[in-house]
Amino acid sequence: MHASIKTTILAAMALAATPAFAQDLDKVTFATNWLAQAEHGGYYQAVADGTYEKYGLDVTIMQGGPQSPGRPLLVSGGVQFYMGGATGAINAVKEGIPTITLAAIFQKDPQILMSHPGKFATFPELAGASKYILSADGFTSYFTWMKTEWPEFVDEKYEPYQFNPASFLANDMAIQQGYLTSEPLSIEREAGFAPDVWLLADQGYHPYSTTIEAMKPWVEENPDIAKRFVEATIVGWSNYLYGDNAAANDLIKADNPEMTDDQIAYGIEKMKEYGIVVSGDAETKGIGCMTDAGWTDFYNSMVEVGVFEAGIDVSQAYTTEYVCQGLGVDLFK
Secondary structure, three states: OOOHHHHHHHHHHHOOOHHHHHHHHHEEEEEEEOOOOHHHHHHHHHHHHHHHHHEEEEEEEEEOOOOOOOOHHHHHOOOOOOEEEEEHHHHHHHOOOOOOEEEEEEOOHHHHHOOOOOOOOOHHHHHOOOOEEOOOHHHHHHHHHHHHHHHOOHHOOOEOOOOOHHHHHOOOOOEEEEEEHHHHHHHHHHHHOOOOEHHHHHOOOOOOOOEEEEEEHHHHHHHHHHHHHHHHHHHHHHHHHOOOOHHHHHHHHHOOOOOHHHHHHHHHHHHOOOOOOOOOHHHOOOOOOHHHHHHHHHHHHHHHHHOOOOOOOOOHHHHOOOOOOOOOOOOOO
């Protein structure tokens, strides 16, 4: 059974829905950037607890994965919403692709570096690691920023990340990239120790992440649907983090059978502990909040280190029309 079909079936079981209104719902599809997980929980929550339906929407979540076609499908009109990020959105402006970011669910990008316990006392000391195990994308993005901030980081120590921790585990002076909500737990399970975790967002690397992207022409034709999707998602995330999320987690596990309850619980715990979703502007203005200053500061910092060229009109990458209005703040605990 296809994952999205299973999601629909389980959601129907979870809802106390009123079928008479089903024909009035606007059907949209949201493509995520990876397999279903706690980091997507708010969307699944809004399906599971009927929030999307209350906002007049029939939402299909299309989970991503390796070589996910989510962004091409967005551009071609195959899906209405896509889980993107600030870097991709700015690149789209550069390339003349009319996407627009409607909300930033993650105030902090969960990208981390990991080191063996007690080997380094401060982030700049990581430059003294024997090797830096990073993905190609990481090497050309945040590592470029790291070298500018701390020139002690050098290209010669770069080792391509093979999405396997063997090289990191075999060398206690190595550092490796990871995702806050997954790799540290995997290391702990496999090697029996909890690595030291360095969240890049807390070191000054601060792109908006796990965003809601759409195509500008579609949003211009369907502004009310866009508004309702963003607002329902914000409510979904508030309920997922601070309410009963059991039904949402059932949907996550249906779409991604390899996902475990322990992994989901760990993901939720770390998102809360590090303020991934609720921090900064989101604390007082609501989940998903973005500001002109936030976008401009990130873009300017990337221009300074050579990731982006100067002259890109970053204001074309996003709109703040649908966020920062305090929705869901009353649910924060």
